[in-house]
Amino acid sequence: MITGDLKNKVDNIWETYWNNGISSPITVIEQFSYMLFIKRLDDMQLEKEKKAMITGEAIRKAVYAPEEKILRWSNFKLVTSPKEVYQLFTVPQETANKQTVFSHMKNIGDEGGVFAEFVEHATLEIKGENAPAILDQVIKKIDKLDLTDKDLLGDLYEYMLSKLSAAGTLGQFRTPRHIIKMMVEMTEPQKEDTICDPSTGTAGFLVAANDYMEKNHSDWFADDVFLTHHEKEMFSGLEFDSTMARIGAMNLQMHGISHPRLERKDALSKVNEIKDRFSLILANPPFKGSLNNETVEDYLLKKTNKSKKTELLFLALMLRMMKVGGRTAVIVPDGVLFGSSKAHKEIRKEIIENHKLDAVVSMPSGVFKPYAGVSTAVLFFTKTNSGGTDNVWFYDMKADGFSLDDKRNPVEENDIKDIITRFKNQEGEADRKRTEQSFMVPFEEIKENDWDLSINRYKEIVYEEVEYDAPNVIMDRIKALDKARMEAMVELEKMLG
Known part of the structure; x- marks a missing residue:
């Protein structure tokens, strides 16, 4: 997480865009990304030149x-006129194979x-007389940002993404980072895994x-076989929205x-023919209604009884x-767990009866x-x-470390550590009572309840049993309070009299 001076620098850049008419957080992040990428391209060239x-x-x-030297980030500071720099982004340069900074990037x-x-x-959204x-x-x-530290660079971008404070298109909204981390820790990615998010988003x-x-x-990254797998095969994603794909x-x-x-396609459409490929899927698909x-x-x-609901189609x-x-x-969404339509029941039955449902949090x-x-x-x-579903582990999360209102301020109450620990060590969970936050439910009971989850x-x-006093006792107390109130009124009138 970035703090202090770096955070202030990022905020200042964000405000520069914001104060000059680029008010959409997604557009700001997109424009910021182009600039970071152009700077990174020059850094890559500098590394190659140093090695040579x-x-x-x-x-x-x-x-x-x-001949493309004039399009490099390091050249911008040598150009004294802001207008000349702007032209490098917007006017094809004869001395640079008739390219602009953006066309070279593309x-x-x-x-x-x-x-x-x-x-x-990609287009440059900084326009107008003051552009x-x-x-x-x-x-x-x-140029004042240190982009050489990979970890810091990642944190910088995560901080920018945290500024997405409104829902995106088609029902997309950013999954809280601590919830993502919880899901990853519970699934424990392995060395040979092929990992996919079919609704990649950010x-x-x-x-x-x-x-x-x-x-x-960290020792895996010293293994050449793993590095090759990590570089070319380990991570996959599908994203239909072009802006989100870029981000x-x-x-x-x-x-x-x-x-x-990373493929730009609609995961649910006929053009997606991916089958039997991944060993780990992590996702928060959009709940955008019907298709x-x-x-x-x-x-x-076929698997969802011709349902049009995206949340059911994504499970299939x-x-x-x-x-x-x-x-x-x-x-x-909770509706998937208890929906009474045939499509809801069929997909739950498919997962529970024909595969292995491990847990519901x-x-x-x-x-x-x-x-x-x-x-x-x-x-x-x-x-x-x-x-393979024998017993399904249920956990009733009541707190995630943040207030559950719009402010989402940090609070002490947090069940996430307990969730991860209990999920990984379930031996004692079978003995827990149904009154506790986590417990096991056998397959047959779920089946009898029409696959309700x-x-x-x-x-x-x-x-808890609460004992109340007899009505006559309560009435006596009320009369005593009325008497005391009247006496106080009389006394007050005397004082004012």
Whole structure:
């Protein structure tokens, strides 16, 4: 997490955009991303030049050709006029193969990492009479940021993403980082895992999975076989919205994941034919209502009784995309747990009866505030194609370390550590009573309850017996209070008299 001087610098850059007409947080992050990327391209070229100077060998895969030098970030500070710098971004330069800074960025190709795949429609939103001066301010302020520390770079981008204070398009909203971290720690990403988020958004789940491995298994990164797998095969994501795809790509790249398999496509559509590929799926898919059945992949409709609800279709999608033995942690709205439609029951039955449902963690409705007040839960299940659900572990989360109102201020109450600990050590959970926060429910009981997974169906509430005084005793007390009140009124009148 960034603090102090760096935080102030980022806030200052943000305000420069904000005060000059770019008021959408997503647009600010997108524009900020372009600038960080352009600076990073120049840093990459500087690294290559330094290496070539030491070794005496020619530069391989140069980011900039010699004639493109004027498009480099390090050249901007040599240009004294803000207008001239602005023209480098907006007017094709004859001496640089008729390119602008942005057109060069768009054509950088694989050398630029995953973010370069999603900048074909990038535009500079700093426009108008004062645009050169504003761009000059942004460049000078970004130039003062230290972008060499990968961990700090990742934290910087996470801080920017935390400024998304309103719901995005199509029902998207950013999943709280501590909830993502909880889900990752409970699924424990493994060395050979292939990890996917079919609704990538800002790529928070993929970043958190990588952070988990760096923190808990740093020795893996000394293994060349793992590094190759990490670089090319480990991380995948699907994202339909082009803006979110760009932001997600930059977030991954800022955290050292430069070549994930990030595809811009609708995960639920017929164009997505991914099957039996992933060993771990982490997701918070959009709850955006209904879709047109004509655009949805046939397998998903079959598994959900032709449902149009995205939350049900995504569950079917995850079962298809996982390989046998693969596991999923997914956030769903509460309606998925107890919905009475045939589609709701069928998908729950499919997961519980034909695969292995491991756990249901019920979360309080305030977890996603201020974005939304919807009640949600996290489902953990494993693809088996042969059943395996014996007992399902339920946990009733009451607190997540933050107030459950729109302010979401830090508080002491937090069940997350207990959730992770109990999930990983379930031997004693079978003996816990239904009155406690966590307990086990056997397969047969869930089946008898029409595959209902709402925790209130199984949780027992203990009511404390309260004894009240007899009515005549209560009446005597009321009369005594009335008498005392009247005496006080008389005394007050005497004092005023």
